[in-house]
Amino acid sequence: MNIKWFSKRDQLMVLALSVPLLARLYMDGQDAAMHRLALLIVIFIVAFGWNALFAKLMAKEIGAGQLEFAMLFALLLPSPVGWGGVVLATSFGWVFGREIFGGKEILPPALIAMAFAIFSFPDGGFETQWILSVRPDPLLALACLPGAALLLWKGVLRWQVVAGALLGVAVMLVLIDIPQSQQWWEHYLLGTFAIGVLFLAANPECAPRNKKARWLYGGLLGVLIISIRLFNPDQPDGVAFSILLGGLFAPLLDRALNWRGKT
Amino acid sequence: MSQQNQPLIEPIVAANPVTLHVLGICSALAVTTSMSTALVMSAALIFVLTFSNAIISLIRHHIPKSIRLIVQITIIASLVIVVDQILQAYLFDMSKRLSVFVGLIVTNCIVLGRAEAFAMKNKPGSSLLDGIGNGLGYAWILLLIGGVRELFSAGTLMGFSILPLLEDGGWFTPLQVMALPPSAFFLLAMLVWAVRSLRPEQQENVSTIENEEGAP
Numbered sequence: 001m002n003i004k005w006f007s008k009r010d011q012l013m014v015l016a017l018s019v020p021l022l023a024r025l026y027m028d029g030q031d032a033a034m035h036r037l038a039l040l041i042v043i044f045i046v047a048f049g050w051n052a053l054f055a056k057l058m059a060k061e062i063g064a065g066q067l068e069f070a071m072l073f074a075l076l077l078p079s080p081v082g083w084g085g086v087v088l089a090t091s092f093g094w095v096f097g098r099e100i101f102g103g104k105e106i107l108p109p110a111l112i113a114m115a116f117a118i119f120s121f122p123d124g125g126f127e128t129q130w131i132l133s134v135r136p137d138p139l140l141a142l143a144c145l146p147g148a149a150l151l152l153w154k155g156v157l158r159w160q161v162v163a164g165a166l167l168g169v170a171v172m173l174v175l176i177d178i179p180q181s182q183q184w185w186e187h188y189l190l191g192t193f194a195i196g197v198l199f200l201a202a203n204p205e206c207a208p209r210n211k212k213a214r215w216l217y218g219g220l221l222g223v224l225i226i227s228i229r230l231f232n233p234d235q236p237d238g239v240a241f242s243i244l245l246g247g248l249f250a251p252l253l254d255r256a257l258n259w260r261g262k263t
Numbered sequence: 264m265s266q267q268n269q270p271l272i273e274p275i276v277a278a279n280p281v282t283l284h285v286l287g288i289c290s291a292l293a294v295t296t297s298m299s300t301a302l303v304m305s306a307a308l309i310f311v312l313t314f315s316n317a318i319i320s321l322i323r324h325h326i327p328k329s330i331r332l333i334v335q336i337t338i339i340a341s342l343v344i345v346v347d348q349i350l351q352a353y354l355f356d357m358s359k360r361l362s363v364f365v366g367l368i369v370t371n372c373i374v375l376g377r378a379e380a381f382a383m384k385n386k387p388g389s390s391l392l393d394g395i396g397n398g399l400g401y402a403w404i405l406l407l408i409g410g411v412r413e414l415f416s417a418g419t420l421m422g423f424s425i426l427p428l429l430e431d432g433g434w435f436t437p438l439q440v441m442a443l444p445p446s447a448f449f450l451l452a453m454l455v456w457a458v459r460s461l462r463p464e465q466q467e468n469v470s471t472i473e474n475e476e477g478a479p
Contacts, residue, residue: 084436096449100456120440 007064012154013199016147017071020195023143024075036074039086044070046090054099063103069094072110072199076192076240077117089117107247108200114240141194148198157198158207160214161221165197168222176230187226191237197221201243206250213253221246270381270393274400281404281451282458283465286372290364291405292447298421301409302402303357304364307350309398311342311368312377316394320382335378336369343368373397408450416441 021040025033047066055062073090093113098105151157166188173184187193201207201221208217221242228238235241280286287308294304318338319326326334347365350358358365368374377397382390413419415438418426426435440446459465 088438116440119443119445120438121436 009156009204010064010068012151012156013068014071016150017068017075017199019146020140020143021071021075023140027137027139036077039077039083040070040074042083042086043073043090046087047094050091050094050099054095058102065098065105066094069110072108072195073113075195076110076114078191078237085117085121089113089120092116105205107244108203108206111196111200111240111244115244118235118240137191138189141189144194144198151198151202156204158202158204158214160211161202161207161218162197164215164218164220165201165222165225166218168219169226170222171219172223172226176226178230187229190229192239193225196239196243201246206243206247208250208254210254210257213250213257216253216257217246217250220249267389268392270385270389271396274393274396275403276400276458277462279400279404279458280373280376280397281401282455284373284376285455286376287401288451290367290371291401291408291451292444294361294364295405295409295412295447296416296442297413297419298406298409300357300360301405302421303350303354304361305398305402305405307346307365308368308371308373308401309395310346311339312374312398312401313391313394314342315339315374316377316382316390317387319378320385320387320390323383326383331383332375332379335375339374339378340369373401404451404454407454408447411450412441412446416446 025036028036044066047069048062051066052062073086073093077086090113093109093111093116097107097109097112148157148162152159169187173187178184178187197218201218208214224242224246225238228235228241232238274280278284281288281291290304290308294300315335315338319335322334343366346368347358350361350365377393381393385393410420413421414425417437418424418428418435424431428435428437
């Protein structure tokens with residue numbers, strides 16, 4: 001059987017994601033870290049199983065991507081959760097986020113898996129409580145920076161998206177009063193903001209192709225993230241849904257800024 | 264299959280109104296949170312579709328071409344009002360749970376579609392069978408999606424407990440996503456996928472789709 005474990009971009013992504021993953025494991029403490037690692041392996045195996053099954057059905061070689069997917073999804077999981085829910089969410093994310101599009105990632109499959117998990121188990125999942133992180137995690141956000149720098153150097157990080165998102169958040173924070181209990185800068189460090197913006201939204205496969213469209217797309221994400229966080233108390237993170245919703249606008253923004261058809 | 268029964272048998276799988284023509288999706292998604300609502304909705308639709316097909320076919324030579332849609336809709340709407348009143352009289356709780364969706368059978372594409380495509384051209388007998396057949400084709404899809412959604416969102420089927428819930432001392436954790444409308448979209452998509460994989464002749468021609476989108 002012909003297996004292609006890594007594409008060139010996957011290698012970079014895996015390298016970039018390893019630092020925040022280590023930081024996350026360090027923050028979890030010993031037991032939770034072991035659980036998260038075990039979940040990562042389960043996610044990888046389930047995703048690989050689906051990948052292999054579809055490759056066989058479509059009579060093509062088994063593509064790469066499951067390790068990157070597993071690392072991202074394991075990173076995004078707010079607190080270590082139960083097995084059943086993760087297996088279901090992984091299957092849904094991989095099949096509906098990727099395989100039904102013939103292997104093309106129109107929206108990040110890890111986020112689709114995440115959204116499925118959030119909707120399915122809003123108040124206690126399989127075995128364990130599903131708690132969305134609402135604390136600012138400076139360590140996690142900092143740990144994303146080396147990987148982001150690597151991706152930027154290799155040219156697979158769309159920096160305009162990141163800049164747009166930072167600006168979008170800033171604009172919203174100026175326009176809207178935040179609760180007394182929060183500092184404005186906390187919103188840049190909260191939850192999965194850094195992971196989501198740097199590794200998911202700025203990913204070349206999901207970000208718009210047009211440079212101006214990338215700024216707009218990033219700005220839209222920033223606005224959406226703050227809107228969801230402040231107006232919906234059930235979703236203190238809001239990053240996953242913002243990137244999913246924003247990602248649907250990416251092709252439209254490309255088209256709108258490029259309506260004469262020149263590239 | 265005899266020629267006579269073809270209008271009855273064909274719409275059940277081979278020319279299913281939901282999976283092949285993708286009609287009647289609105290109500291198929293809206294009323295499938297549980298099997299009982301799906302069942303009542305299906306019964307209502309079978310009634311309306313059967314009689315509208317039969318009545319329209321009976322008077323098809325007397326309907327002026329220019330106002331045929333108005334006549335068809337009038338007949339369909341009258342039948343829907345009858346169903347709605349009967350539900351309100353005898354199954355009041357159910358009629359409340361189905362809310363506007365019984366009334367919206369008037370706008371269900373399957374009903375008008377069959378009237379226009381079949382009943383206007385065929386004899387009353389086969390039109391009646393076509394109505395029942397299409398109604399049954401719609402019904403099994405609704406019942407299947409409703410059954411899956413009810414089973415996984417509440418652990419029950421038709422209100423009877425199948426999977427004991429965690430909170431009642433069982434082991435099953437309900438999947439909240441199944442109670443939400445998007446799950447019906449995904450289930451229906453998977454069903455269409457399954458049916459078209461088993462019957463490749465139902466797949467749309469890929470080259471025509473690419474031609475429509477491909478040109479810059």
